[in-house]
Amino acid sequence: MSIYQILMPKLGESVVEGTISKIMVSEGDTIVEDDLLLEITTAKVDSEVPSPVAGTVTKIYCEEDQLLSAGTLLMDIRLEGEEDDEQEEVQETEVASTEQERPQDQTKRFLSPLVKKMMNEYGISLRDLEKVQGSGVGGRVQKADILNYLAKQEEVAPPTQKSHSESFKSVIENPSPKVQTPEPEVFTANGDYLEMGNTRKVIAQRMVESLSTSAHVTTVVQADVTSLVQWRKKTNPQVKEKHQVSISFLSVFVEVVTKALKRYPKLNSSIVGDRVLLKKDINIGFAAATEQDDLFVPVVKDCDELNIIGISKRVQKLIDKVRDGKLGIDEMTGGTFTLTNFGSFKGLFGTPIINQPEVAILALGNIEKVPAVIETELGDVIGIRHKMYLSLSHDHRIIDGMLAGKFLQAIVEEIESYNPNVI
Known part of the structure; x- marks a missing residue:
């Protein structure tokens, strides 16, 4: 019989x-294509997962309220139509993902997002990976295989390399560290408890x-x-008539920040180990909240390939999806x-x-009319100007005050x- 294996979808670089x-189905249920199978909650979104195939x-393998890694079965x-006595053929799919899982560059072995992340984090090269015997289906490398490899490196490292292997100790001894939020002090007070949702x-x-990760x-x-x-x-009425979109202040800042990131690429980076x-x-990405106080960060992809009209259309489309509850996981990843x-x-x-694993985030303040000193040929005068504050939070591990100042x-x-010409 032919079996489709539904896997936890690829959730993005930081998730x-x-x-x-x-879970919306039970064992033995007959389903058709696009029937909903389950709901997944991540740091970014609550997402419904439809079936890509028809069958039974x-x-x-999963349970409700279970936390699972991407790629988990x-x-x-x-x-549909397959009989039990046919030769078994297993096919896999990561549902709710617009991208097929691709192998690591220059290797034909399947590598899950978690394994790729661990390789980057602990400096494991493709050559090193060839020494790792996979224990998964078809010899796939799993998390446990990486941990075993790191443990062996710890044991065989000579004294001169011992300090290098020390970086593996924490993951071997505690492979899944979690930041614990302390329980609040119990006290008696009038009020009602409000349960926090999964998101x-x-x-x-x-x-x-x-x-606890970045030096803010x-x-x-x-x-x-x-x-x-x-x-x-002056421009928006003509833009709306010609392009059926309005240019928002947010769209303008997406374009302007894109130009600044091209000049200062370190602001468009991530820290991977000591690199x-x-x-x-x-x-x-830009933060967008709903009336229910749910927070989402949709991402405008390939901003450097778009002009202000293209950016405005992308931003408006993403905002509409947030309001309609139709934003997909792939539209909130890769920022x-x-x-x-x-x-x-x-x-x-x-x-x-x-927003991890990024190294900076820019906050836009309210635009206000304020009295200001204006320099003219006849001297300084007081006038009414539109002004706003921009606040950049940056990771001081790699971005110092001078670079942040130049970027701003x-x-x-x-x-x-x-003052672009868009008409």
Whole structure:
């Protein structure tokens, strides 16, 4: 018989696990293509998982409220029309993912996202990987195989290399460290308890993990966006008529930040062990909240290949999907830099928490009319200007104050002179 194996979908660079929040089928159920199988909760989204095939659910390996890694086997489906006495043929699919799982470069072995992450984290090369005997189906390398390999390296390392192998100790002794949130002190008070949903629990854990991972520093600057406000007011009616989209301030900052990231690529990087990965793609995420207080970070992919019209259309499409509850996991993964808009609720500025494994996040403050000194040929005068604060939280492990200042200055210079011809 032909069997489809439903695997935990690839959840993105920074999210390698998810919680099974609801199982919608039982063993023995007959299903058709696109029938919903289960719901998965991650740090980014609650996602429904449809079946890519028609058939019968023969085995369910997961349970509700179970936390699982990407690539974990969830259930078996016997294909429609297949008889039990036919030769068994196992096929695998990671549902709810727009990308097929690809092997590591220059190797034909299947590597799960978790194994790839561990290879990068502990400096295991492809040559080293050839020494690892996989214990999974078809000889696949699993987490336990990597840990066994690291343990053997610890045992055979000569004294001169012992310090290098020390970096493996923590993962061998405690392979899945979790940041523990202390229980609050119990006290008596009038009030009602509000249960945290799965999404909010994961967000809380990720925020604490980020603070314990990156050395957070926030730098704040002020920008005069009077010209931008006037340009947008004048241009948007024509843009909407010609391109069926309005240019938002958020879209403008996506474009401007993209240009700054090209000048200062270290802001578009991640720290992998003791190395810095400078990313070639520029994928900018932005924080978007719903009326139910759910927070999502959709990602505008390949920003450096888009003009302001293309960016505006992508941003609006993603916002519509957030509001309609149709945002997919693939639309919230792969981000390299994040924007968050404190100005949506009149906030002047803030100190945002970095979205791991990125190294910086930019907060946009509220645009306000303020009195300001204006330099003219006849001397200084007081005038009304539109101004806003920009606050950049950055990882001080690799980004110092000078680099953060140059990056912010590049954004300010670009935004204060913003005047593209889009008509």
